[in-house]
Amino acid sequence: MSLFTICLIILVGSWVFLRFVVGGIISVPIPGSVIAMYMGLIVIAILVHISVEDSLFREFRRPILETLVDDKRRLHRRVLVVLIPLLLLGYTYSIIAQRANPPGSPRDAHPSPPLQLTYKDEVIGTMQDVVNPFRHYEKDDPEAFKAHVENGKRVYHQNCFYCHGDHLDGQGHFAAYLQPLPANFQDPGIIPNFQESFFFWRVAKGGPGLPAAGTPWDSAMPIWEDHLTKDEIWDVILFLSDYTGYQFRTFGEAH
Amino acid sequence: MRIRTVALLLTLFGMFVVLSLIYAQNAPEASEKGKEVYENSCAHCHGTEGRGDGAAAENLLPKPRDFTRGLYKIRSTETGELPTDQDLFDIITEGMPGSSMPGWETALSANDRWEVVAYIKTFYDGFKEAETPPKQINLSGKVPYSEQSVETGKALYTELGCIECHGNIGRGDGTSAPDLTDEWGFQSWPANLTQGWNFRGGADTEDIFKRFIGGLAGSAMPAFEGDSFPGFGLTAEESSRMIELDNKDEMTEVEEEESAQLYEKYDAAVDIALNLAEGTELSAEEKQIYDDAMKVVYEKSWHLANYVKSLMPEKRPEPAIGNNVLRSQYIQGELPEMDNTAWETLEARYFPLVGQIVIEPRQFNPTIDAVNVKSYYNDTEVAFLFMWDDRTHTTDETDDETGKTLEDALAVQFPVKVPQGPTAPKPYFLWGGRLPVYLWHWKASAPEQVTELTAKGINNAEVQEAQGELQVQGTYTDGQYKLWVKRALKTDDKKDLQLDPGVFVPIAFSAWDGANGDVDTKRVMTSWYTFVLEPVPSSKRFIYPPLIALLSVGFLFGLRAFVQRRNSEEA
Numbered sequence: 001m002s003l004f005t006i007c008l009i010i011l012v013g014s015w016v017f018l019r020f021v022v023g024g025i026i027s028v029p030i031p032g033s034v035i036a037m038y039m040g041l042i043v044i045a046i047l048v049h050i051s052v053e054d055s056l057f058r059e060f061r062r063p064i065l066e067t068l069v070d071d072k073r074r075l076h077r078r079v080l081v082v083l084i085p086l087l088l089l090g091y092t093y094s095i096i097a098q099r100a101n102p103p104g105s106p107r108d109a110h111p112s113p114p115l116q117l118t119y120k121d122e123v124i125g126t127m128q129d130v131v132n133p134f135r136h137y138e139k140d141d142p143e144a145f146k147a148h149v150e151n152g153k154r155v156y157h158q159n160c161f162y163c164h165g166d167h168l169d170g171q172g173h174f175a176a177y178l179q180p181l182p183a184n185f186q187d188p189g190i191i192p193n194f195q196e197s198f199f200f201w202r203v204a205k206g207g208p209g210l211p212a213a214g215t216p217w218d219s220a221m222p223i224w225e226d227h228l229t230k231d232e233i234w235d236v237i238l239f240l241s242d243y244t245g246y247q248f249r250t251f252g253e254a255h
Numbered sequence: 256m257r258i259r260t261v262a263l264l265l266t267l268f269g270m271f272v273v274l275s276l277i278y279a280q281n282a283p284e285a286s287e288k289g290k291e292v293y294e295n296s297c298a299h300c301h302g303t304e305g306r307g308d309g310a311a312a313e314n315l316l317p318k319p320r321d322f323t324r325g326l327y328k329i330r331s332t333e334t335g336e337l338p339t340d341q342d343l344f345d346i347i348t349e350g351m352p353g354s355s356m357p358g359w360e361t362a363l364s365a366n367d368r369w370e371v372v373a374y375i376k377t378f379y380d381g382f383k384e385a386e387t388p389p390k391q392i393n394l395s396g397k398v399p400y401s402e403q404s405v406e407t408g409k410a411l412y413t414e415l416g417c418i419e420c421h422g423n424i425g426r427g428d429g430t431s432a433p434d435l436t437d438e439w440g441f442q443s444w445p446a447n448l449t450q451g452w453n454f455r456g457g458a459d460t461e462d463i464f465k466r467f468i469g470g471l472a473g474s475a476m477p478a479f480e481g482d483s484f485p486g487f488g489l490t491a492e493e494s495s496r497m498i499e500l501d502n503k504d505e506m507t508e509v510e511e512e513e514s515a516q517l518y519e520k521y522d523a524a525v526d527i528a529l530n531l532a533e534g535t536e537l538s539a540e541e542k543q544i545y546d547d548a549m550k551v552v553y554e555k556s557w558h559l560a561n562y563v564k565s566l567m568p569e570k571r572p573e574p575a576i577g578n579n580v581l582r583s584q585y586i587q588g589e590l591p592e593m594d595n596t597a598w599e600t601l602e603a604r605y606f607p608l609v610g611q612i613v614i615e616p617r618q619f620n621p622t623i624d625a626v627n628v629k630s631y632y633n634d635t636e637v638a639f640l641f642m643w644d645d646r647t648h649t650t651d652e653t654d655d656e657t658g659k660t661l662e663d664a665l666a667v668q669f670p671v672k673v674p675q676g677p678t679a680p681k682p683y684f685l686w687g688g689r690l691p692v693y694l695w696h697w698k699a700s701a702p703e704q705v706t707e708l709t710a711k712g713i714n715n716a717e718v719q720e721a722q723g724e725l726q727v728q729g730t731y732t733d734g735q736y737k738l739w740v741k742r743a744l745k746t747d748d749k750k751d752l753q754l755d756p757g758v759f760v761p762i763a764f765s766a767w768d769g770a771n772g773d774v775d776t777k778r779v780m781t782s783w784y785t786f787v788l789e790p791v792p793s794s795k796r797f798i799y800p801p802l803i804a805l806l807s808v809g810f811l812f813g814l815r816a817f818v819q820r821r822n823s824e825e826a
């Protein structure tokens with residue numbers, strides 16, 4: 001096998017490996033620009049290798065020169081002189097005739113909350129310090145805690161489950177056709193990353209209460225302070241963590 | 256020797272136990288575990304006592320099943336039979352499309368699902384009292400799908416009266432559709448047979464066949480009765496001959512004799528079926544007649560299932576999200592009118608609708624699945640064709656609760672000004688807010704007219720003072736609305752959206768089904784989607800690619816000449 005063929009196999013093989021094996025079988029598809037970067041590196045490596053010695057370079061270009069002039073390679077030559085222009089034709093056409101696609105919407109799914117937590121116009125406290133007023137029952141009065149969780153469950157299934165789902169996995173029966181998709185509370189990256197006060201803010205103020213980075217005009221999350229009492233919102237938040245088993249983020253009491 | 260025999264027998268017995276455990280498709284005995292899973296995952300809809308009265312039930316339609324009556328819609332068993340354990344397990348696993356019942360395959364382990372099956376059976380004593388396993392529907396005589404089978408099924412669809420509820424071509428718009436209720440008195444809309452993705456028990460031909468033979472217990476879908484088939488007791492040829500004779504204006508004596516014989520055979524078979532239904536013991540001969548008749552009926556039912564299958568697309572269309580945007584296609588000259596066949600060549604974009612549950616009064620139970628949209632434009636105008644299925648044509652009804660006038664309607668929503676760039680704010684998706692939206696509001700009572708509105712909120716819409724010259728046509732046929740709207744790309748009104756090719760424009764929809772109580776904010780809607788007047792592809796695409804191909808040929812020949820010259824120099 002000639003050096004040229006080996007280099008060609010390495011080049012094509014690497015592309016197939018990146019595009020279909022790494023970016024398909026092993027993991028999710030790799031962006032085209034990243035593949036192009038890797039391919040660039042491989043081309044440089046090949047160029048470095050063949051230019052180390054004169055003999056290697058001659059060996060490398062021999063089949064190319066033969067194909068260009070030798071009589072025994074006439075068939076190859078004829079095929080290539082048709083194939084190469086055709087491929088270039090198709091490629092440039094596909095680039096020029098490509099349909100424009102809409103710009104993606106860069107949306108911050110968890111934008112920063114305001115400093116103060118409010119319910120309607122009433123200030124509850126600072127976002128950092130407010131805790132769920134019923135959370136302490138978990139230790140102090142398990143019976144009362146259970147009652148609050150039960151109430152939260154009722155509120156959830158009368159208001160939230162249409163979108164956030166029976167299993168709290170964001171797959172309610174209205175969910176599939178909303179953009180952005182409803183939050184999935186079974187995702188380990190959701191509840192443990194936020195304080196209960198953050199959840200209260202997101203529930204109370206809904207989509208329209210988001211800052212611009214959260215594209216408030218797209219979200220179908222209602223402004224729940226218009227429909228629910230303050231206690232109902234806190235109860236529903238208890239239910240979310242109780243049902244999923246995830247703990248909300250807290251700041252250590254030692255501070 | 257003896258020990259070996261014992262060991263062998265024990266091994267065989269062990270294998271038998273393991274195999275029977277593997278093949279046992281029956282739920283375990285009801286246990287505490289089943290109760291726990293049920294109360295954690297099911298009771299909020301189906302109620303702690305299984306009566307279908309959980310906290311969420313109030314706002315759901317179809318209602319969650321009441322398990323205390325033993326009536327199950329999705330079964331593999333015959334009319335009047337209980338479901339098998341496997342039926343219950345499958346429904347829990349896969350859920351019921353088109354309803355609020357989700358599939359629990361990922362949320363609950365198979366073991367937990369079996370425990371739940373055992374537990375929900377405790378709500379109805381009939382399960383315990385049943386002495387024999389439920390009789391399953393025989394699927395062995397399946398008739399493969401063919402044009403001819405579909406034709407036969409289509410004739411049966413009319414003869415059996417399916418049309419009365421499911422409508423002429425299956426959109427669930429039959430004349431009795433609005434008045435149907437289930438066993439519990441709740442509204443029960445007939446299935447739209449063109450939307451297989453909403454079939455509660457799946458839309459495979461076998462599923463359709465099972466629903467037809469077994470009935471949908473508790474719903475308005477009647478239980479199947481063999482003797483209700485035209486020509487029961489006759490072979491396919493005999494029954495078509497009977498119809499042929501019936502349709503003759505005049506019969507010869509021989510033909511009259513023949514017709515009378517066929518009717519006699521038919522009546523005899525119906526009598527046997529009635530006797531059987533009343534519990535009378537059949538003679539061997541009668542049994543044979545009945546079995547033969549049922550064989551024909553089953554075959555016909557397969558034809559019917561094939562016909563229903565022919566009414567729906569393979570799968571639910573992809574929603575118009577991502578790059579799948581609504582692209583208006585450029586044509587030169589006049590834009591096609593509503594009935595022009597040019598629309599048929601264009602693929603529709605699918606915009607699924609969901610209930611408006613943000614602002615009171617809300618709609619929790621949508622009856623309109625989606626709006627399908629096509630569009631053409633030319634140098635000065637744009638035309639849209641909107642299509643949506645609605646089982647009822649409501650133009651003027653009064654809501655019992657609010658006294659408001661209910662009617663079917665559609666609103667198409669655009670921003671007044673197209674946001675510049677991906678991070679620029681859009682108006683709030685529900686009829687705008689701080690930023691206004693521009694709306695076309697169409698009502699079924701005035702099908703040739705669209706009102707232009709400007710809105711800054713769902714309850715804050717104004718009819719524009721200057722109504723543009725929009726051309727509109729609206730029709731309702733066989734359960735489907737079609738609305739055709741044509742407007743100039745540019746208008747003089749500052750409150751109108753101005754359109755330019757290549758600009759991505761947000762678009763959203765609201766729809767009202769009067770018969771479902773939709774009025775004002777109570778409606779179905781979409782969030783923002785995207786629409787674009789697809790630019791005419793650049794003519795460069797015919798210049799540069801051939802040029803590059805030619806250059807490459809030149810380059811290859813040049814290279815060859817260069818190498819040849821150098822070789823000859825070296826030589």
